Amino acid sequence: MNLETTYLGLTLRNPIVVGASPFCDNLDQARRLEEAGAAALVMHSLFEEQIDLEQQALLHHLETPAESHYEATSYFPTYDEYHLTPSTYLRTLERLKTALTIPVIASLNGRRPGGWVDYARRLEAAGADALELNTYQLASDPALTGEDVEGDILEIVRCVTATVKIPVSVKLSPFHASLSHFAAELEQQGAAGLVLFNRFYQPDFDIDELEVIPRLKLSYSSELLLRLRWLSILSPHLKGSLACSGGVHTGEDLIKAILGGAHAVQLVSVLLENGPRAIPAMLDGLRSWMIEHEHTDLHKVRGALNLKRCPDPAAHERANYIKILQSWKI
Numbered sequence: 001m002n003l004e005t006t007y008l009g010l011t012l013r014n015p016i017v018v019g020a021s022p023f024c025d026n027l028d029q030a031r032r033l034e035e036a037g038a039a040a041l042v043m044h045s046l047f048e049e050q051i052d053l054e055q056q057a058l059l060h061h062l063e064t065p066a067e068s069h070y071e072a073t074s075y076f077p078t079y080d081e082y083h084l085t086p087s088t089y090l091r092t093l094e095r096l097k098t099a100l101t102i103p104v105i106a107s108l109n110g111r112r113p114g115g116w117v118d119y120a121r122r123l124e125a126a127g128a129d130a131l132e133l134n135t136y137q138l139a140s141d142p143a144l145t146g147e148d149v150e151g152d153i154l155e156i157v158r159c160v161t162a163t164v165k166i167p168v169s170v171k172l173s174p175f176h177a178s179l180s181h182f183a184a185e186l187e188q189q190g191a192a193g194l195v196l197f198n199r200f201y202q203p204d205f206d207i208d209e210l211e212v213i214p215r216l217k218l219s220y221s222s223e224l225l226l227r228l229r230w231l232s233i234l235s236p237h238l239k240g241s242l243a244c245s246g247g248v249h250t251g252e253d254l255i256k257a258i259l260g261g262a263h264a265v266q267l268v269s270v271l272l273e274n275g276p277r278a279i280p281a282m283l284d285g286l287r288s289w290m291i292e293h294e295h296t297d298l299h300k301v302r303g304a305l306n307l308k309r310c311p312d313p314a315a316h317e318r319a320n321y322i323k324i325l326q327s328w329k330i
């Protein structure tokens with residue numbers, strides 16, 4: 001049975017990728033995930049803000065970026081609070097490349113075009129097989145238009161893809177007025193693939209202490225539905241790769257993502273909850289399903305439930321929406 005897939009031009013032995021998270025900060029952990037069957041790993045992000053701190057420190061001749069005035073006045077973590085400093089990030093990447101045989105994807109995380117995008121060159125030189133760009137931001141300034149926000153992301157992608165030869169993917173937000181159009185524009189700027197989607201971490205309110213509490217909650221399979229929908233809509237039109245990130249917890253979730261059109265799925269929550277053994281369990285689920293449905297090659301399964309054969313996807317989605325609202329009878 002062939003579970004191979006091509007993601008960002010890389011041949012992967014199966015579609016399971018470890019998503020951006022602290023797993024890759026630790027070499028032993030990364031090895032265990034490779035042994036369990038992971039086909040590629042995405043490193044934790046290196047953030048624009050960290051790189052800026054380092055560059056400011058250089059500018060002001062400070063011995064360490066931790067002495068920078070900028071950090072004391074900002075909402076952001078201090079330099080020491082990040083998991084990996086930019087230089088330890090590069091060293092960790094080099095070590096991962098030496099210790100592992102599967103591809104290692106570095107992750108750069110920023111929101112405005114700037115000097116930080118040059119770091120892509122250093123990640124490539126350190127051996128990254130590909131680069132994932134995360135442009136997470138919540139546009140709260142009323143003066144900022146959707147065009148401004150998308151223009152910044154497109155400019156970041158253009159600069160990075162012009163700088164490196166390795167494939168570059170973009171981890172996207174689902175909240176764009178016309179995601180299909182924006183996805184096509186990202187491809188035009190050189191993106192080799194998209195990761196659907198960033199999760200938006202919603203802070204809660206503490207009603208006794210009157211405080212806002214940032215809290216990281218792990219995902220559930222229910223979050224997969226948003227991804228399935230957009231995989232189905234985008235996969236017939238895009239030339240590049242699609243990865244599904246968010247809500248993949250079981251073999252069934254993995255199969256659904258592939259049927260929607262994903263070349264790969266990225267796992268984080270399920271690995272934090274169950275450890276590396278979640279990977280062989282999911283792959284067993286995929287194999288059993290393929291045997292049951294008489295498939296021998298994953299390439300032939302991918303996209304079987306996307307909207308390729310639908311003449312009018314917008315009308316199809318609208319009709320589904322109306323049917324769902326009409327389905328509840330009292």
Ligand SMILES: Cc1cc2nc3c(=O)[nH]c(=O)nc-3n(C[C@H](O)[C@H](O)[C@H](O)COP(=O)(O)O)c2cc1C
Pocket residue numbers: 019020021022043044045046107109134171197198199216218219220245246247248266267268269270
């Ligand atoms: C502890 C933790 C750290 C994460 N760090 C990053 C990161 O550095 N960069 C990034 O793009 N996503 C990061 N993510 C988001 C994950 O890569 C992933 O998109 C998200 O958890 C959804 O996948 P899941 O449902 O499998 O958890 C992190 C998630 C968790 C839980």
